[in-house]
Amino acid sequence: MNTRDRSVTLRWTATGDDGRAGTAQRYLLRYDTTRIETAADFEQARSVSAPPPPDTAGATETAVVTASDGLEAGRTYDFALVAEDDAGNRSRRTSPDREAVLVREIQVDKGSVASGAGSSSRTQFVLNETQEVRVTLYDLLGRRVRVLLDEEIPEGFRQTVRIPTRSLSSGPYFLRFVGERFAITRKVVVVN
Known part of the structure; x- marks a missing residue:
């Protein structure tokens, strides 16, 4: 979290194309001001326009979501990530355990x-x-x-x-x- 710059850095371990091997085709990274719990919640959440390209399975991935992606000060955000392979199959939705709170003051x-x-x-x-x-x-x-x-x-x-x-x-x-x-x-x- 960087509350002054209104940015959130997300880190995860890359999944593969077929299970734990290869490289996924793309990531779908989304956020909302309410909890993203269902597939419908995920589809309605705001997309991050340029998530990083997938790396090989097991690599550490990082994405920085900023004010240019639409984050606003004083708001609370939940994030969710889905990996998609070249056949269009999607992984389970994953989300951090905690919400990101972009506060100006304590x-x-x-x-x-x-x-x-x-x-x-x-x-x-x-x-x-x-x-x-x-x-x-x-x-x-x-x-x-x-x-x-x-x-x-x-x-x-x-x-x-x-x-x-x-x-x-x-x-x-x-x-x-x-x-x-x-x-x-x-x-x-x-x-x-």
């Missing part, structure tokens, strides 16, 4: 309410640049309850932070998101 969900014993709450966020992020849960008095996340987070992918509430008392808590170039706080209410 996005953190608003606070939430977790109710019921043993329930959990979750908050999602997306970064506009890759950086180290620490997410810490604090109680109302500002005491650290626990660190929920402390790792490098890649830009442009929705991340989920789960807040286990089983051992927490009812009341307000605060999530503090601290990155290399930002700090954001969100309120979470636990009702047990």
Whole structure:
């Protein structure tokens, strides 16, 4: 992901013409702002005009989809790829596990309410640049309850932070998101 340039780089392993041998005839690469789950979804999705030509089976392939292909800032995209052989046979549709989110600014969900014993709450966020992020849960008095996340987070992918509430008392808590170039706080209410 490159959120500033509005580009997404996709990588995959080339399939063959006949199974795992030879070279496919062409790739059909498409994207949409909704999940591409069916053949009909794939056919209705927007085509990338110039996907790379297929390489021999087993090679690593790369395609860069950019604003010139129609990507817009602030949108979420799903991608799907199909290989076609010289007889017109198509492979199964493959898609990345995650959506690409082209954000201009860091996005953190608003606070939430977790109710019921043993329930959990979750908050999602997306970064506009890759950086180290620490997410810490604090109680109302500002005491650290626990660190929920402390790792490098890649830009442009929705991340989920789960807040286990089983051992927490009812009341307000605060999530503090601290990155290399930002700090954001969100309120979470636990009702047990």
